[in-house]
Amino acid sequence: MAESRRVPSRRDLLIASAACGLAAASASIAVLAQDQKPADAAAVEASPSWQAAMKLVTGDAKVVEGRIAMTVPEIAENGNVVPFDITVDSPMTEASFVRSLRLYSTGNPQALLATFRFSRDSGKAAVSSRIRLAKSQDIVALAELNDGTFLTATRNIKVTIGGCGG
Amino acid sequence: MNKPRIRLPETARIGDIIEIKTLVGHVMETGQRRDADGKVVPRNIIHAFTATFNGRTVFEAELQPGISANPFIAFHMKVSGPGDFVFTWADDAGVKLVERAKLAVA
Numbered sequence: 705m706a707e708s709r710r711v712p713s714r715r716d717l718l719i720a721s722a723a724c725g726l727a728a729a730s731a732s733i734a735v736l737a738q739d740q741k742p743a744d745a746a747a748v749e750a751s752p753s754w755q756a757a758m759k760l761v762t763g764d765a766k767v768v769e770g771r772i773a774m775t776v777p778e779i780a781e782n783g784n785v786v787p788f789d790i791t792v793d794s795p796m797t798e799a800s801f802v803r804s805l806r807l808y809s810t811g812n813p814q815a816l817l818a819t820f821r822f823s824r825d826s827g828k829a830a831v832s833s834r835i836r837l838a839k840s841q842d843i844v845a846l847a848e849l850n851d852g853t854f855l856t857a858t859r860n861i862k863v864t865i866g867g868c869g870g
Numbered sequence: 871m872n873k874p875r876i877r878l879p880e881t882a883r884i885g886d887i888i889e890i891k892t893l894v895g896h897v898m899e900t901g902q903r904r905d906a907d908g909k910v911v912p913r914n915i916i917h918a919f920t921a922t923f924n925g926r927t928v929f930e931a932e933l934q935p936g937i938s939a940n941p942f943i944a945f946h947m948k949v950s951g952p953g954d955f956v957f958t959w960a961d962d963a964g965v966k967l968v969e970r971a972k973l974a975v976a
Contacts, residue, residue: 785938796948809936817936820945825928827887827948833931834938836900867938 754808754815758846761806762854772845772857783837783867792829792847792855796822802829803848811841836867874969876957881976882949890921890929891944894959894967900935916941918960923973924953951975 775789792802801824807817820831829847837843840862847855872895882888894916901913919931919941929945941959952975959967 787942812936814934814936816934818934819932821930821932822945823926823928825923825926825947825950826945828946830946831929831931832891832942832944834942836936836938 754810754844757815758806758808758844761846761848765852765854767846767854767856769856771855772847774843774845774857774859776843776859776861778860779862779864780837781864783839783863783865785834785867786837786861786863787832787834788843789832790830790845794829794847794849794855796824796826796829798824801826801850803850805829805831805848806846807835808844808846809835809837809841810844812836812838817843837861837863838866839863874957874959874967876955876969876971878955878971878973881974883976884949884951886949887946888949888973889944889946890955891942892919892921892957893940893942895940896959896961898933898935898937898939898941902935912962914962916959916961918958919943920958921945922956923947923950928955949973949975 771793773791773793777786780786788807790805790807792805794800794802796802802822804822805820807820808815809817817835818833822829835843840860842858842860844856844858849855874892874894877891879886879888896916897914898916899911899914901910903911905911913935915933915935915937917933919933920927921929928947931943933941953973955971955973957969957971
């Protein structure tokens with residue numbers, strides 16, 4: 705009946721929630737291609753795992769754990785709004801600075817959450833914002849230094865109510 | 871998008887590292903939700919944010935659907951002197967929002 709067709713089936717809803725973020729990624733490639741660095745566009749396109757997304761950025765470069773301070777809640781009651789504050793322990797001088805900081809989700813359908821690019825005027829490689837997390841998971845920060853090496857750090861966040869647009 | 875809110879220190883000294891806080895109202899629609907008729911609500915997120923000071927880019931962000939609605943972004947800048955900030959947000963619907971702010975140096 706017409707009416708019953710209007711109501712999304714359980715299957716529809718399951719597909720929608722499973723794909724949360726993924727279709728969005730493919731629909732946005734045209735936009736991203738114009739104003740994003742190729743590595744990120746590719747990472748979004750080929751989103752399946754956060755490791756693969758990260759590898760597209762790091763390539764064979766050296767990735768070292770540490771020197772990143774991540775302030776996140778241990779338990780997030782609302783996965784729709786999870787605040788974070790990340791500071792990379794590095795000077796910001798001509799000789800030594802942080803180019804960018806990427807944040808990855810290990811449990812959302814799309815791994816890359818955001819890319820932040822600093823400048824020589826930044827003074828401090830630090831950023832705060834708010835993210836959506838579908839479920840309890842690790843989030844991973846990846847900082848790119850001017851010498852081509854990378855720093856990484858991971859923090860676990862327990863999510864009480866998932867935030868995935870549902 | 872609605873009128874953005876910017877928070878800067880009222881005054882700063884040359885050489886200070888200041889924090890700039892920005893907040894803009896936006897649904898950040900992921901492209902996954904369905905409306906009452908079961909149709910997918912098209913994705914519309916702010917995908918790009920840029921901050922310049924006296925014409926030089928200080929900070930840029932490329933956002934994905936994993937960023938919360940009404941995106942809050944805070945970053946830092948080393949003060950080189952007095953001047954003007956220009957903040958720009960761009961969304962998938964082609965809307966571009968520009969906000970300006972002055973930094974006074976004591």
